[in-house]
Amino acid sequence: MNVQISYGARSADSAAADAVIRFVCKSELKAAEPIIQPPMDEALRVLYAKGLFKAEAEQTEIISTLGLYPAAHIIFAGYEADRGATGLRLAAASAAKALKKLRADSVQVLLSDRLRETAASLGTAFAASALMEGLLLALHTRHPLKREQSERFMLKEVAFVPYRTAGSAADAALWERGMARGKLHAEGVGYARDLTNLPGNELTPERLAFLAEELAREHDLEIEVIDEWSAAEQQMGGLLGVGQGSINPPRMIVIHYRGDENSEQAWGLIGKGVTFDTGGISLKRAEGMQEMISDMGGAAAVLGAIRVIAELKPAMNVIAVIPAAENMPSDRAFKPGDVLRMMSGHTVEVVNTDAEGRLVLADGLTTAITRGATKLVDVATLTGNVMAALGIEATGAVTNNEELFKQVQAAADSAGERIWQLPAYPEYKKQLRSNAADLKNSGGRYAGAITGGLFIGHFAEGLPWVHLDIGGTAWLDMSRGWEPKGATGVMVRTLVELIVQRE
Incomplete structure (x- = not known):
């Protein structure tokens, strides 16, 4: 802008x-x-x-x-x-x-x-x-x-x-600082919206990685792009399993922002980057499938946020991780009944190939942890089930740490983005039990937004973690308030508020 x-x-x-x-x-x-x-x-x-x-x-x-x-x-x-x-x-x-x-x-x-x-x-x-x-x-x-x-x-x-009346010089300085910050926030959201609105034939995992490299170069950030060969060496079974059905191979993108070299604490921001989701072998219905270009809305939110964070330069360390893949049906695609070994070593029985986002995010969380993240926030268009619970009015949240969630909630309140915490009772985890592996990738239709989130939380390794399901808020059929029809760029400003924290 x-x-x-x-x-x-x-x-x-x-x-x-x-x-x-x-x-x-x-x-x-x-x-x-x-x-x-x-x-x-x-x-x-x-x-x-x-x-x-x-x-x-x-x-x-x-x-x-x-x-x-x-x-x-x-x-x-x-x-x-x-x-x-x-x-x-x-x-x-x-x-x-x-x-x-x-x-x-x-x-x-x-x-x-x-x-x-x-x-x-x-x-x-x-x-x-x-x-x-x-x-x-x-x-x-x-x-x-x-x-x-x-x-x-x-x-x-x-x-x-x-x-009518002029303010003081100190007042003017506050207005100027706020205006400049608001402009940066809008630029980050606009960047995320433009990414999400790109058609799937233009935004492949490789192209998303290229754009992330451009962003990192522009803001002097360290970036690591893991291709399918390196992903295999690091045993990223979730990412590779989801991406193997497409001619466009997956990528794991890692961006480091180092604002405090003396601290061992680091935020891990993980954004789901499924650049197009057909559902794979568990094929989605044709109606509305064109909107699945938005299935990388979480990745866009994380990239938009890291763009603003790099400009504002807070004294924080951030590891942004984007697991990017294209979920397609083909003779090579993973299928129901397959068992995948994840980067963490856990095994997962695939019961629904359309529950693919949690598989790539599981490897995304492990990637963030191995790079030094000490607290985790993932953003994903994870489920349609979240819309059954909250409609398009709020982002659903699942957490294992109430203190971290309070921080995320406060950041969302500052940003004017609604988040609603969903329960994470131990009984819900029973729905993910598998007879063939450590767990299965879907607990069924009931409480699907919760069990999908808890699946991801299984890979947090006990670290403080919050999952944000933007399945109902990342894409709109008609404009509202400051959000347009199409991609909204939701959660960019919440993530920025969380990391930077306003004065």
Whole structure:
């Protein structure tokens, strides 16, 4: 995103901006206090009186100034202060959609005294980041591949401008820092979305590894790409088993971020990278299978997060692991009844080849542990079953460590991404017992999201671990809030908040 961001006093020539955004809450409309300018205020209050604009969440009104104001259009966006950072993100996202209608390249965001009070109560830098995230993420949508390629609409300039009273220099520094961080977050999510939206014939495991190498080179990160021959030497039976049915061989991608050379502690972030999932021999139904390009949404989230982490440079060590494979049916494909020996030495009876993500993730966790990870978070479009439980509203979580989960939950709350913890009772593990191996790769339909997560947790070797099932949140059939139709880039910002931790 090449958008230029700034904070400061409003330019004398406001006409330089294509549009102005003014966030409005209901109490302002009811009060007699000025909003922006008498003629515009009167027009807005008339709409409020008629019930046409109520300053509710995600509601906007575009008013043409007809020369009565330096900018051509004013976008009034409703916001609900009691919804915290999520309210700010939603308001900014709705304003962004109005900007897109106007094809406005440059915008001034007027920060009223009330809005700045809300920001201060949340943490000014945090609130500024939330506003910038909502604004930029709502504009970022899928860019289709067409013969006549059009340019994706993007903002060129965004200025946050204190309105009515100016803030202090310290306040300005907080707004500037928050804006810059919000822009970085949006770039990381946009990167993940673009990766996930790539068609399966373009994004093979080898291509994903190449893009990861480009990312590592750009940010001066250490990267190791394990091909099928090295994977065989390291006995990655899960990764190889899933990938053996495809002409496109699997890859295990390992990226190291070293922010504290004196610490032996390291986060292990593991993202499922199944670049296309047909279900293998246990073939999926044809309807909707094209959306299985999103089955590497976990890998995209981890890569998007490591991109932001490398920019922010926290004093933490992170090992990002992407087990990448393509699950295809063929004469070489693994099949129900096969027994795979995993990298950890455990054996797994395959009862369903469509439960493949947990197999590659099992080797991913072992890879992270052997590289020095001391606490683990995996992100995966693991099950459709999680949607039966939570719909598309929340990411499901399974853990073996409540303290670690609380950290992940707090990070998700800061990011405005919903996570719901699923129970991990010992009785669920009984569903994974096998007569042919140490365990089987599916416990059946009942509690499938839980047993799928617990299968992965079996390979955590007792280390603190959280599993995030984004099967319902990584891909949407229609846009909502700041998330577009298609890939959402969910969990990028949660992972960043977890590692970096806001001030």
